[in-house]
Amino acid sequence: MANKNSVFISYCSKDIKFVNQIIEELEKMGVPYWKAPEMIPAGSSYAREIPQAIQNCMVFLLVLSPTSQSSIWVEKETDSAICNRKIIIPFQILEMEMNDTFRFYLNNVQMISYFENPKKAFSDLRRQFRQLMPEIFEEQDSKTDRIVREISSKDNEGRQIDSIQREKDAREKVLSIEPVPLGAKKRRNTNAFRMNRIPLACQHCGCKVLKNITVGVYRCERCGRDNYDDFQTIRNYLERAGAASALVIERDTGVPRRIIEYFFRDEYLEIPKNSPVRVPCECCGAPIRTGILCDNCKADPKKQPTGERKGSWHSLW
Numbered sequence: 001m002a003n004k005n006s007v008f009i010s011y012c013s014k015d016i017k018f019v020n021q022i023i024e025e026l027e028k029m030g031v032p033y034w035k036a037p038e039m040i041p042a043g044s045s046y047a048r049e050i051p052q053a054i055q056n057c058m059v060f061l062l063v064l065s066p067t068s069q070s071s072i073w074v075e076k077e078t079d080s081a082i083c084n085r086k087i088i089i090p091f092q093i094l095e096m097e098m099n100d101t102f103r104f105y106l107n108n109v110q111m112i113s114y115f116e117n118p119k120k121a122f123s124d125l126r127r128q129f130r131q132l133m134p135e136i137f138e139e140q141d142s143k144t145d146r147i148v149r150e151i152s153s154k155d156n157e158g159r160q161i162d163s164i165q166r167e168k169d170a171r172e173k174v175l176s177i178e179p180v181p182l183g184a185k186k187r188r189n190t191n192a193f194r195m196n197r198i199p200l201a202c203q204h205c206g207c208k209v210l211k212n213i214t215v216g217v218y219r220c221e222r223c224g225r226d227n228y229d230d231f232q233t234i235r236n237y238l239e240r241a242g243a244a245s246a247l248v249i250e251r252d253t254g255v256p257r258r259i260i261e262y263f264f265r266d267e268y269l270e271i272p273k274n275s276p277v278r279v280p281c282e283c284c285g286a287p288i289r290t291g292i293l294c295d296n297c298k299a300d301p302k303k304q305p306t307g308e309r310k311g312s313w314h315s316l317w
Helices: 013-029 046-056 072-083 100-105 118-132 134-158 163-177 185-190 230-241 246-253 257-265 295-299 312-316
Strands: 007-010 059-064 087-092 210-214 217-220 226-228
Touching (some): 007 013, 013 118, 087 210
Antiparallel strands (some): 210 217, 217 226
16 A cells, blocks of 8 residues: 555556656655555455555656556546545656646646656656655655765775765765765755745735645635746746746746746746747757757757857846
8 A cells, every 4th residue: 555655656558668767766766656556465456456545645646648648547546636636746758639638637737748858857756756755855865974974984994085085985885885866965955946935825815724736736725726836837827828038927927037047047947839939059059948058069068158148038038
C-alpha cells in the first residue's frame, strides 16, 4: 500500500520504457512510489488496491501520452485522484493534442513536457518533488552532510590538507557512495524559486485558510476559489492573453518584473508556440522562445552570452 509520502504512477503499459526512466529518477532522489501491477499483493485485485493507493499517496504522477489518454484505467485513476484532491503532476512524454476528457481534468494544472526537453523535464520533476516533499530531501541532505563530516575527519587524521581541499575530497567520496539528489543545500540557498511567492490569503474573500491542491494552486476553504503562486499566475496569464512585455505582465498580474525575467531567462517558462514573438539568442541572434541561448550555442562551450542584447527580454516581454 502506498504511504502518505509516496508518488502514485499512472501510466499505460505501452509506455513502460518511459515509465522505467521515471522510476530510475525517483530512486535516485529517494522518493518512494507506487506502481501497478508489481505492487499489488498476490491474491488481491486492481479494483481494491489501486483506489487505496491513490487515497494514500501524496502526489499523483500522470504519464501522459496518446495511449494513456485512451486507457480506461488511466482515466479512472485520474478521476479518482481528482475526487481525492491529490496533487497531480502531468508528465507529457510525447507531443499530442489532449482529448476533451483530459483537457477537462488537467485545466490549469502545470504540465511537464518530456518530449520537448528530457533533461529539463527531469530537472523540473526533481524541483517539484523537492518543494512538495521537503522532509525526504532534508533527511537525505542531513545524511550526506554527516557522511561528509565523517570522511573529512578521517582525511584530516591521515594527512594534512587545507580545509577547502578536505571538504572537496569528502564530497567526491560521498558521490561515489550514494547519489546526492538534485538541490543540495548550496542549491537550495541560491535557488531563485525561493522568491516565488505563494498566496497567504484568498484574493477573493480574504480568508487565510488555503489548501495546496496541486503545484502552484491554493484553494480557499471558505469560498472554494483557486489562488495561484507567482509562477502559476504568469503561466495562466500567458495561456490566456498570449505574448506580452514584462511590463504588461507585471501591470496585469502584480508579479514583479525581476521574477518574470528570472522564469524566462532560466527556462522555467517560454513564449507560447503560436506566438509570432521571439527573442534573440544573446550569442548568435537566432530566434528563441526561452532562456538566453539557442540550442546550437548551448552545445558549443566556446560560445558565451555577449551581453550586447541585454534588456531584450524587457523590450519584448
